Amino acid sequence: MLIIPNAPRSEYIDREDDIKTVLEEIEKRGIFSFDTETDGIDIIRSRPILFSIAFGSRRITCPIKVIPLFSKVFSSRRIVKIGANIKFDMHMLSHFGIDVHNIADVMVMAHMENNERLSYSIKKLSSYLFSDEDPRHINYKTPFKGRIKGIQKFIDEYGFEAACDYASLDAWTCLVLYEELQRRLKELRLWNLFEAEDKIYTEILFDMEHRGFLIDIGYLKELRGKCEKKLDEVKGYFARKAGRPINLNSVPQLQEFFYGYLKKEISKRTKKGGKGSIDEETLRKWASVGDEFAKILLEYRRIMKLYSTYVEGLLKVADSNGRVHSTFHQIGTRTGRLSSSDPNLQNIPKDDDFGIRKAFITESGWVIIDCDYSQIEQVLITLFSKDEFTLRAICDGKDLHSITAAMMFDIDYDEIVRAKKKSPSELTEKDKELLRRRYESKTIGFGLNYGEGPNRLSIDLNCSIEEAVEKIDRYFSIRPRVKEYIDKIVKFSEKEGYVTTLAGRRQMMSLAAVPGPMRKSYSKNAVNYVIQGSAADIIKQAMILLYNNSELRNLGARMLSQVHDELIFECPAETASQALGIIKEKMKEAHHDRLKKYLRNMGDLKDRFSLEVEGGIGNNWLEAKR
Incomplete structure (x- = not known):
């Protein structure tokens, strides 16, 4: 037995009589923490070896064979279950047919309390939240020497x-962290929000992960051949143009070609070795001034990413039923937006020439439903800045980017809209110019949301820095309330060290650790954190409303994925139209009362305003999105 300061003695229990006593105590307390030790980290293929629990002043490890005895307390909606990265442990228990409800993930709680931390592992959190002298602090390095590489x-x-001692220590640490983080969230007046939304949100993400998204294996195998052929064509074209063969996957060969042969000026160096960079930003910069080789290499890398990440990648991770089970990271971004991995569903291309989204399908007799908030980030900054003129245009059903372009460049709004509706083959030169102006206004709007300045926007708009400055000034001249709002949020963040989202979540912005010259650019992120965080608030509540909707459940609709402002479902074909209506209605309801508070003193806008939700039905994701 290892001696671990600040923790009760570890117990190992495998007798049924002892377990019954433990279960009785858990029932009385109404709360316990748990953890599993597994043979891997794959949510579908891995299996647990040990599991541990902690409650009161006890920490216990049990063999896997007794897990079924704990089914009742795990499935209880009264008893609170605490964990860290708890969705993974829920997957491990699901292999034994055990459902887990009323959960609290201490990593999610810690992120809600302070989203600036570099790590949310329980070992790090113990150090962040408790001093070395605090009796609640657990120093894992002392007993285990920091060498844990799998159970x-x-x-x-x-x-x-x-x-067993180590396994139960994780459960114990979770219990201690929960108590402290609960205190802190209550102090910040965030506990009720965590209870109302974040706990059930974790269950929703688990449900989507467990269900998975069916993919068309045959279609992906066809794409494999098409991608390989296209890659060979692009490589051949580059080699013919260069007059010699070059391995487009070899950074040293590319560095020699661009910086040695073409004599490119080095504007950015690699972190390792300090040589000239061949990254996307550098290539885009060269391509913007007409470098054909940079354009070809960008195209090669685009196709290679499609091939390796989405064609080969999806085929590799599909289970025996042809479903891919992405892991959704609830604290994967500091703004509250989801990220995902294995596979990353957040970055599946929308309009690639290979149609990757067509590979995402559903069962025979079922269809895919796709619903998406329309221009939500731009709508939010318009609302938060109380830009009444633009809000009226939105409520009148006008396209936000087109109305902004019309005002910025003194062009006809209706002509832009007509051009937008045309197919590429129908576009005249004037139409292309109108759409270019719309693209510019859209890019500037998003760029300012993301805290981008003239340097970055000049690359995005393919113009000089001076021209970018002039375009930004023109944008603010027709949307002065947006400029006022941005300045206000930046000033608040610099003074208070945080900003808040629509639901009241804190986005920390501690400038003390930021070097002086970088503080101005860092503080520009404040607006991005508010807008992105608020959009995350909205879709989070929308998912909760839909998950809890019995009518939608009775129609057979099942949530498959969330991609930024987009929700994807599978549903029996005969009930899909009805389900689509419910989904759109509930998405519009999300945080509607909070949004309406920004419309005070704006007359009829308070009753007219609503988030716009677009939706579609199809046999695959691509069809449904169109």
């Missing part, structure tokens, strides 16, 4: 008894 290796190195 089986741990057993081989330290022995089974020590492994």
Whole structure:
């Protein structure tokens, strides 16, 4: 037995009578923490080796064979279950047919309390939240020497008894962290929000992960051949133009070609070696001034990413039923937006020439439903800045980017809209110019939301920095309330060290650790954090409303994925139209009362304003999105 300061003695229990006593105590307390030790990190293929619990002043490790005895307390909606990255442990228990409800993830709680931390592992959190002298602090490095590389290796190195000690220590640490983080969230007046939204949100994400998204294996295998052929064509074209063969996957060969042969000026260096960079930003910069080789290489890398990440990648991670089970990271971004991995569903291209989204399908007799908030980030900054003129245009059903372009460049709004509706083959030169202006206004609007300045926007708009400055000034001249709002949020963040989202979540912005010259550019992120964080608030509540909607459940609709402002469902074909209506209605309801508060003293706008939701139905994701 290892001696671990600040933690109760570890127990190992495998007798049914002892377990019954433990279960009775858990029932009385109404709360416990748990953790699993597994043979891997794959949510579908991995299996647990040990599991541990902690409650009161006890920490206990049990063998896997007794997990079914705990089914009742895990599935109880009264008893609180605490964990860290708790969705993973829920997947491990699901292999035994155990459902887990009323959960609290301490990593999610810690992110809600302070979203600036570099790590949310329980080991780090113990150090962040408690001083070394605090009796609640657990120093893992002392007993375990920081060498944990998987539970089986741990057993081989330290022995089974020590492994049980380590396993139950994780559960104990979660329990201690929960109590402290609960206190802090209550102090920040965020506990009720965590209870109302974040706990159930974790369950929703688990549900989507567990269900998975069906993919068309045959179609992806066809794409594999098309991608390989296209890659060979692009490589051949580059080699013919260069007059020699070059491995487009070799950075040293590309550096020699661009900087040695073409004599490109080095404007950015690699972190390792300090040589000239061949990254996307550098290539885009060269391509913007007409460099044909940069354009070809960008195209090659685009296709290679499609091939390796989405064609080969999806085929690799599909389970035996042809479904891919992405992991959704609830604290994957500091703004509250979801990220995902294995596979990353957030970056599946919309309009690629290979039609990757067509590979995402559903069962026979079912269809895909796709619903998306329309221009939500631009709508939010318009609302928060109380830009009444633009709000009226939105409520009148006008396209926000087109109305902004019309005002910025003194062109006819209706002509822009007509050009936007035309197919590429129908566009005249005048139409193309109108759409270019719309693109410019859209790019500037998004760029300012993201805290971008003239340097970055000049690259995005393919213009000089001076021209970018002039375009930004023109944008603010027709939307002065937006400029006032941005300045106000930046000033608040610099003074208070944080900003808040629509739902009241804090986005920390501690400038003390930021070097002086970088503080101005860092503080520009404040608006992005508010807008992105508020958009995340809205879709989070929309998912909760839909998850809890019994009518939608009775229609057979099942949530598959969330991609930024977009929700994807599968549903029986015969009920899909009805389900689509409910989904759109509930998405519009999300945080509607909070949004309406910004419309005070704006007359009829308070009753007219609503978020716009677009939706479609199709046999695959691509069809539904169109």
